Every structure is written in structure tokens, then in C-alpha cells.
Amino acid sequence: MEGIDRAEIKLTRGIPATEAFPIEEIIACSEQVLRDHGKTLLQYQPAIGFPPLREEIASQAGVTTEQVVLSNGSIQLLAFLSETLLRPGDVALVERPTYDRTITTLRRAGAKVVGIPLEDDGVDIACLEAAVEEQHPRLLYLIPDFQNPTGVTTSLAKREAIVSLAREHDFVVVEDLPYRRLRYQGSDVPTLRDLDAERVIQLSSFSKLLSPGIRVGWMVAPVTIARRVTQIATDTYITPNMLGQGLAYEFLHEGKLEDNIARLRRLYAPRL
Template sequence: MISQTIDFTRGVPAPESFPTEQMAECAAAVLAQGGQTEALQYGKSYGFLPLRAWLAERQGLSTEQVMLSNGSLQFIELLCQTLIQPNETIFVEQPTYDRTLTLLRRHRENVVSIPLESDGPDLDALEAAIQREVPKAFYIISDFQNPTGVTTSQAKREQIAAWAEQFGFWLIEDAPYRQLRYRGSAVPSLFDLAPARTLQLSSFSKLISPGTRVGTLMGDAAVLQQLAQFAEDTYIMPAQLNMAIVNEFCRRGYLEPQIERLKALYQPRLEAICTAVQNYLPATPYVEPDGGFFFSITLPEGVTSTMLRAQAADAGVRCSDGRGFFANPQDGERFLRLPFCALTPAEIDEGVRRLGEVVQAISPELSRV
């Protein structure tokens, strides 16, 4: 019996997933160069050139189309300081990544939510929103979305890419989970479909470790030049040593085996949460993902995330406030995100069992009101 508190609040990697021995080897190799290593000196605001070159070659791009930062979220801040002006209209999925919402609000952007369906954004709603006002950009997490777990279908991606090209708005494709597919086959990214209109964000946080703080941006060289100039005047450069270690990791051929190891570790956890929800919350609508870090459910009528969180805490389960993922918080009253990668299958089963008991305890109270 698991007695400890089970934490469903944050989408973090499992500690046992970190390739510590290989990272130590790579760090030692970088530092063995002594004072000759570029890793210990000031560098370019674009980021460590050898890693940019490795990424560019992998994607068939020029190095001017690749930029690095201290985590991919920093690029949202940089975009809000350069490409996007205050009060411009930005489309987001509903729900979407809460930290991006926070940054867009901080910069006083006009945020318009596009409802999310089980196979991606509602195209009728998106088309109607474009007809009302063409946005400056559409921020979209097309693979294993945070917070829902939804993957946008190829047909929807093709239509979204076509509209971006037709109407001239940017697609900000956030893709940190794209390589963590546990089922099925990959579909083309928006960057593949509309490279001239897409700025693709990603990160090594979910693949190697969050502590590396290495985010990536691929896209239009002119846009990246604006970002690089602003970055240089703000923080000079991202963390050069971290990028050099990640570069060594990639060039030694460690990344692909690491990704396969992550898939083997996380797929049973996805299966565990699917089974647990079916067993303990059988009448609850849910999104069943094919990869990534997140599973989500819609709580029954009359059960809000506020009610659930309070009683779940007493039962030893911590959950996020679902309202934080919605531009209009009241729309998220019954939404619950369940990150599963950092928990063992046994912890997942016990945590969902406790949540099921809490939901059952709340529902009879409501029926008597």
C-alpha cells in the first residue's frame, strides 16, 4: 500500500530517466579541453554554434535558422518583446500551457481561445476567428498537448498550415514532446508543412533533463536575428557550458538511445493511467494520448477542480487547478490534468483510485442539494 502523497501537479521527467553517467562523461570531456574550450567563454546570443550546427544538419536548415536559449519558454518572452506587440491578437488552444498564457497576459496581448477537440483545434471555430480578425500568431502544441494530451491530426495540420500561408499569420509550434511517441506513427509537424510561417520551439528538458536549460527555436532567419539582438542586449548569451555538454551528448550518439529508453520507461505508465481511469473513473470523459507527459479528464457535472483539489489533498493526492490552463478560467472548472511520467505504475493506480473515491464522495452530496 502506497501511503505517501501522490503528486499529479507537474509534468516533470522521472528522476530515474536522467542519463547521469553519460552527462558526467560529456561534462568531463568538455572541461578536459581546459582554457581552450569555448564553453567557458562568452559566446553568441544565438547559442553555442556546434550544437546549432548539429541541429541544423539534422533538420536540413542553415545555422541562421536555429537559435538556443535557457529553456524554450524564454523564446515566448523574446517573441513577446520583438515579433509580437502589445494588444496584438494571439490565438491559443483552449486549454493551453499555463505559463504561455501568463506571459501573453503580462505583455497585454489580446488572447483568443480556439476550442480543442480530440484530434486538435476545432477548425470551424478557427476559421470563424480568422474571419473576424487575422491573428499575429497561433500558439499551438500539436503533439501530445500540454495540458490535454491531444495530438492534432494530419488533416487538421494541413488546413492550419494552409490558412497560415494564405492569411499570413505565424504558427508558434511548441514541440517539446514530439519525440516521445509511445503508440502509432508520427505525422508531419507544422514546421514540416509550412516552414516559412512556422517558428518551432523545443527543448532538451524532457529528453535529457530540465537542469540543462537548453531550449531550441527553428524558423525564419530574419525573426531569429531580431530575437538574437534582443537577447544580446538582455542577457548576452544563454548558458554556454550547458549547451556544450548537450552538444557533446548529441555528437557522441547518446540522444537516440536515450529517447528509446524514455519510451520504454514511460509507455507502461501511460498504460497504467489509461487502465486506472477506466477502472476508477469509468463515467468520466477523458483524452487518451499516444505519447508525451499528460492525460486529462473532464470531471462529472457538479464536481469542480476546486472541490476535488481540497478533498484530494486530504486523501493524499495533489492536483493542479484546471482553471489555470484556460484564457477564461471559468471554462476550466471541470478540467483536470494528470501528468503521469514521474510516477510509477503503482503510484498512478493508487492516485487515480483515491481520486475516484473523492469524486464518488462529492457526487452524493451534490445529489442531495
């Protein structure tokens, strides 16, 4: 039909706008980190990831470096985590709807995936309580900030209720935070890990903050779980994407990531 703008908007994935990529800064940071750490980044390295980047993330998260594991995107960490925590037939609870790759990943590990309906301020707590009582889950996976695909942010009251249920019924909470830094108004709500550092495992990545092409995600977890995930990573690929991790480190270390997040907010906020 004439007069219709045929520009494609893809709703199946959280795909960054190509104009969001800081290409000149990426070129500069890549050159600098290769000059400073090239021999390390181009060689086989431990699967747990580039030590300087782990130290930067640990410092920002207020945890020890031992608790931080890097990988080729957070979905790979979820796969390793599923292999670590789940056995065939275990129940994994998720928001309904949720990110489709999460469902695929959990099912591949043999889990029975059960969806909990979402409300405007997070999962329906009454439905969650009923599912926990009936299903005895091993884990609960959530995207509590700007949830994919709904955009919902879980309220503090519901976060506290979720953590309380996890303690009472002894299941693990996995919170995925790819969008948390892209807040355009209001104030941050404490993370689930802020409320219970032992019960909650945190995932995030640089895909939305820098570029999905660099393939760098991270996990913050208790040391025992971090070590088990690292062993699976070692057995899977020996060494992760060190060049991507080096680039992410340089952005963090030089303060360029914060500048880029501010630029992304200015770019995306008017599009809401």
C-alpha cells in the same frame, strides 16, 4: 487514511521522473565536452548559442545554422519571440486548454489571448476559422504533438488546414514540440514546419529528453526573425547557458541522446 499510498503525483507541470535522468552519462559527457571545448564554454559567447550544437540541430532539421537560435529553455525563446512579433493589443490564438506559462508570456507582451477549443484530433477548425475571421490574429501557438495538458496530437488533415489558414490570413504559427520525440506507438505526423517552413516557427528543448536543469531550448525560424530574437537575447543576458549547451551537444554528437530517448520510451510507456 491508512492503506493509501501518499506518493505525490504532480499534474501542474510536465515534470520528468527523477529516475529518467542519465546521471552517469551526464557526468561523462560533461567531462568530455569541458576537455574539448572548456575555454569556449567558460567564456562570454554570442547570445545565439554554442555553434556546434546549432550545427547539429540545423543538420537534423534540414535548415541553415543561421536559422537556429539557442536559449535558456524554450519558454524564454517564446518570450523573445513575443517581443519580436507582438504589439500591445495584438491577438494571439492558443489551444484551450494550453500550457499556462504560454498564456502568461503572451499577455506580458501585451497580447490579447484567445483560446480555441481542442477536440480529440486538435483544435476545432470551425472555431479557429471563426476566430481568425473575427480577431485577425498575429500568431497562433500550438503544441501539436502530445499537447500539454491534454495529450492530444493534431491530425495531418488539421495541420494542413491550420497552415492554409495562416497563409490565407497572414499570421505566424508557433509550434512547440517538447514531447514530440516521446512517441510510444504509431507513426510521426509531419510537423507544421514541414508543411510551411516560412510561415511556421518551431520551438523545442532538451528538458524532457535530457534534463530541465540544463536549461537548453532552441528555435528554428526564418533568418530575419532569428536575427531579431538574437538581438533581444544579446540585450537581455549577453551569453546563454553555455555549459548546458555544451552538454546537450556532446549527447547529440556522440549519439547518446537517441539512446536516452529509447530508454525514456521504455520507462514511460508502461505508465500510460
